[in-house]
Amino acid sequence: QKEVEQNSGPLSVPEGAIASLNCTYSDRGSQSFFWYRQYSGKSPELIMSIYSNGDKEDGRFTAQLNKASQYVSLLIRDSQPSDSATYLCAVNKGGSSNTGKLIFGQGTTLQVKP
Amino acid sequence: KAGVTQTPRYLIKTRGQQVTLSCSPISGHRSVSWYQQTPGQGLQFLFEYFSETQRNKGNFPGRFSGRQFSNSRSEMNVSTLELGDSALYLCASSLERGGPDTQYFGPGTRLTVL
Numbered sequence: 743q744k745e746v747e748q749n750s751g752p753l754s755v756p757e758g759a760i761a762s763l764n765c766t767y768s769d770r771g772s773q774s775f776f777w778y779r780q781y782s783g784k785s786p787e788l789i790m791s792i793y794s795n796g797d798k799e800d801g802r803f804t805a806q807l808n809k810a811s812q813y814v815s816l817l818i819r820d821s822q823p824s825d826s827a828t829y830l831c832a833v834n835k836g837g838s839s840n841t842g843k844l845i846f847g848q849g850t851t852l853q854v855k856p
Numbered sequence: 857k858a859g860v861t862q863t864p865r866y867l868i869k870t871r872g873q874q875v876t877l878s879c880s881p882i883s884g885h886r887s888v889s890w891y892q893q894t895p896g897q898g899l900q901f902l903f904e905y906f907s908e909t910q911r912n913k914g915n916f917p918g919r920f921s922g923r924q925f926s927n928s929r930s931e932m933n934v935s936t937l938e939l940g941d942s943a944l945y946l947c948a949s950s951l952e953r954g955g956p957d958t959q960y961f962g963p964g965t966r967l968t969v970l
Contacts (some may be wrong), residue, residue: 788961841906
């Protein structure tokens, strides 16, 4: 079992729709969670961080965390063609032995069709 | 504020050679983490440096090493290059405030081993 799992996709949504990206993690003690966006040939760009159960909204993006279910998701409202990219879920397990160490899922490719 | 910078952006080496990659973190950031990204394995943690000390290391052979200087700039070195070392090498910096810290990625160095 991988430590962080994502559906590789591609996830295809029409322009203006809501895109829902999901991620599960195996270590129940994980403490911090991040979503990065990566365009082809570019480096990962931070979208959201979330540390507590519940929802966190930033513009068109909402991150949701459920530690009991070991599940984190990213919702993109009013999806635009420019949102087409690979979305990476990253987890830090916390503690001194994991400082600076993010564990990434394989990423979900999102395609937003005009 | 300038972002994370990495040099060089592209490198071509042959098997058996060694290579040094450089990373300058965001001003004021004290922690630097290095990652390897390949199509097959995704993003994998190499090591993390803080205050010129390696705090954490991923599951990579000893051919991969790094260091950090007093100005927080970091270098990583790969000796005796193998074909499988061809990858995008990313560094990320964070503030290191004692809690969960967001990592910001540089543009990466694309290494091709022939």
